[in-house]
Amino acid sequence: MKTLATLLTLLYFVAPSAAQNVDLGTDAQREAGRLMYNAKCSHCHGARGAGDGAATAFLRPAPRDFTTGTFKFRTTENGELPTDEDIRRSIRQGMPYTGMPPWPQLSEQEVDNLMYYIKTFSDFFSGPFAEVTALDMPSPPSITDESIVRGREVFLENSCIDCHGNLGRGDGPSGPTLTDQWDIPIRAADLTKRWTFRGGSTRSDIYRTFTTGLDGSPMPAFDIQPIEDQWALVNYVHSLSRDEADYSTYATSVFTTAAIDPSAGADAFSAAPEAFFAMVGQVIEPGRSFFPGVNGLAVRAMHNADHIGIMLQWNDMSADTDGINGPGLEVPIWPNDTDTTQAFSDAVAIQFPSGDGSGGGLPYLLFGDVSNSVDLWFADLSTPRADHYVGNGSGNLTASGMDYETSASYEDGQWTVIIKRDRTLDGQITFEDAAFAPVLFSVWDGFSRERGNRRGLTSWTYLYLEPAETESPLGPMAMYGLITLLLGLGATTLIRRKYSNVSA
Numbered sequence: 001m002k003t004l005a006t007l008l009t010l011l012y013f014v015a016p017s018a019a020q021n022v023d024l025g026t027d028a029q030r031e032a033g034r035l036m037y038n039a040k041c042s043h044c045h046g047a048r049g050a051g052d053g054a055a056t057a058f059l060r061p062a063p064r065d066f067t068t069g070t071f072k073f074r075t076t077e078n079g080e081l082p083t084d085e086d087i088r089r090s091i092r093q094g095m096p097y098t099g100m101p102p103w104p105q106l107s108e109q110e111v112d113n114l115m116y117y118i119k120t121f122s123d124f125f126s127g128p129f130a131e132v133t134a135l136d137m138p139s140p141p142s143i144t145d146e147s148i149v150r151g152r153e154v155f156l157e158n159s160c161i162d163c164h165g166n167l168g169r170g171d172g173p174s175g176p177t178l179t180d181q182w183d184i185p186i187r188a189a190d191l192t193k194r195w196t197f198r199g200g201s202t203r204s205d206i207y208r209t210f211t212t213g214l215d216g217s218p219m220p221a222f223d224i225q226p227i228e229d230q231w232a233l234v235n236y237v238h239s240l241s242r243d244e245a246d247y248s249t250y251a252t253s254v255f256t257t258a259a260i261d262p263s264a265g266a267d268a269f270s271a272a273p274e275a276f277f278a279m280v281g282q283v284i285e286p287g288r289s290f291f292p293g294v295n296g297l298a299v300r301a302m303h304n305a306d307h308i309g310i311m312l313q314w315n316d317m318s319a320d321t322d323g324i325n326g327p328g329l330e331v332p333i334w335p336n337d338t339d340t341t342q343a344f345s346d347a348v349a350i351q352f353p354s355g356d357g358s359g360g361g362l363p364y365l366l367f368g369d370v371s372n373s374v375d376l377w378f379a380d381l382s383t384p385r386a387d388h389y390v391g392n393g394s395g396n397l398t399a400s401g402m403d404y405e406t407s408a409s410y411e412d413g414q415w416t417v418i419i420k421r422d423r424t425l426d427g428q429i430t431f432e433d434a435a436f437a438p439v440l441f442s443v444w445d446g447f448s449r450e451r452g453n454r455r456g457l458t459s460w461t462y463l464y465l466e467p468a469e470t471e472s473p474l475g476p477m478a479m480y481g482l483i484t485l486l487l488g489l490g491a492t493t494l495i496r497r498k499y500s501n502v503s504a
């Protein structure tokens with residue numbers, strides 16, 4: 001792509017006649033676009049469109065540098081400029097799981113103005129190659145089982161697994177080496193999470209992605225023939241993921257008469273329902289990063305009369321077991337995080353409020369606070385063992401020397417970590433039947449150099465222990481509703497009280 005850009009620049013000077021059919025908008029439209037761009041876009045994309053706004057240091061992937069004329073989401077040939085409609089679509093829809101927000105509230109005229117203004121950042125839009133034609137994007141035929149089976153073959157024949165991995169979890173052997181055109185490390189998409197696709201998650205979007213490629217990224221364009229194989233591939237990729245993330249609001253631990261044995265692995269948890277939680281970057285305190293290496297965590301739990309086992313699973317491009325990690329490690333802010341001599345391992349933590357929870361209110365989500373401590377079960381996956389820390393806030397974590405029985409394994413791009421504890425333990429939360437234990441999860445991706453407060457975390461959520469005799473599924477639902485209601489009432493009372501104090 002770099003050589004292509006150079007070639008285009010050369011040709012531009014050799015043949016400077018601008019294409020006739022290119023619509024660059026009117027002066028008034030570009031000026032209106034400039035004003036809106038400076039208000040809404042320049043802090044990320046930079047005043048001159050070079051992708052160097054104030055927020056750039058915190059964003060991976062980085063905001064697009066418009067001066068190179070490179071665009072990922074196009075209906076045009078690989079290496080060509082996008083059509084006007086491609087730029088409009090990217091502005092309207094944004095790019096999920098990146099810094100690029102959707103702008104559904106803008107009028108068509110406003111989106112046009114922005115589109116015309118963005119074109120002024122690159123000479124290519126007024127050069128000899130500015131005129132582009134959208135490729136024919138056929139509408140998807142129906143999905144059949146045969147086409148999905150054939151699609152798997154097409155997936156293998158075209159080496160998609162080199163980058164995306166055998167089961168599509170983004171863990172192909174080339175994964176860790178991939179960088180974009182701007183030399184920034186980039187991940188091959190996790191095809192089992194279609195909702196994270198940046199160019200959209202419909203079958204038409206997937207079709208466009210692999211037929212035109214994502215310029216500026218290592219994702220190539222593929223010319224697959226016959227057309228039936230193209231749709232077979234689309235249907236296979238589509239089949240790897242559910243439609244939506246379907247994030248859970250709490251996890252349910254189910255009762256078993258069997259022993260809880262972490263070394264028995266994931267199969268022992270098959271009777272427990274999966275709760276899937278969104279993970280977001282820690283952005284409140286220093287160390288912040290907006291898009292963590294791990295953006296979703298699956299949780300299953302089982303308990304018997306004496307013990308509870310919690311199983312955590314997440315997709316990870318690579319198992320990073322060299323290096324160190326710890327919840328209290330210091331993290332320099334992004335631009336200064338340049339010393340790469342120290343490697344960091346993958347890690348995971350489960351956090352509960354300390355004591356029996358009678359302290360009232362939840363501790364502060366970032367490792368607790370001075371008056372409300374948390375118990376942290378922290379597993380550095382370079383040593384498959386979960387250590388107990390007491391947290392009174394970031395920078396105030398103490399290892400007690402105690403640890404929990406743990407197992408950790410990595411297969412086909414997925415970590416499975418199981419941690420076991422006694423249901424009753426002095427000074428720590430008691431796991432009671434039919435009760436909701438507040439819980440929060442963190443994951444550190446060693447490859448992304450996450451440690452300390454640079455990590456992905458869930459919000460406070462709950463772990464519900466289903467009693468031995470199962471009740472109707474409405475039980476926990478109603479209970480959860482009740483908790484939400486009580487919390488809401490509590491908040492209202494507090495606000496009222498505060499307000500009446502002010503007015504008094």
Ligand code: HEC
Binds near residue numbers: 044059074090114
């Ligand atoms: C908070 C930061 C942020 C803001 C604000 C923002 N963008 Fe972006 N934008 C990004 C990032 C990050 C990307 C690159 C995402 C990627 O490469 O996956 C991007 C990519 C784009 C692209 C490239 C699409 C392609 O095909 O490659 C366009 C066009 C764009 N932004 C337009 C805009 C416009 C117009 C605005 C203002 C209305 C805007 N952006 C505001 C962060 C931002």
Ligand code: HEC
Binds near residue numbers: 162187189199210218
């Ligand atoms: C050389 C490595 C490589 C190969 C081979 C490759 N991909 Fe990709 N693919 C990537 C990267 C990197 C991304 C992420 C690009 C980004 O985030 O901007 C990606 C993204 C995608 C996406 C998500 C696009 C989006 O909107 O976010 C899909 C779907 C996809 N690839 C399908 C395929 C299929 C199907 C094949 C085989 C025909 C394939 N890829 C082969 C590297 C590769």
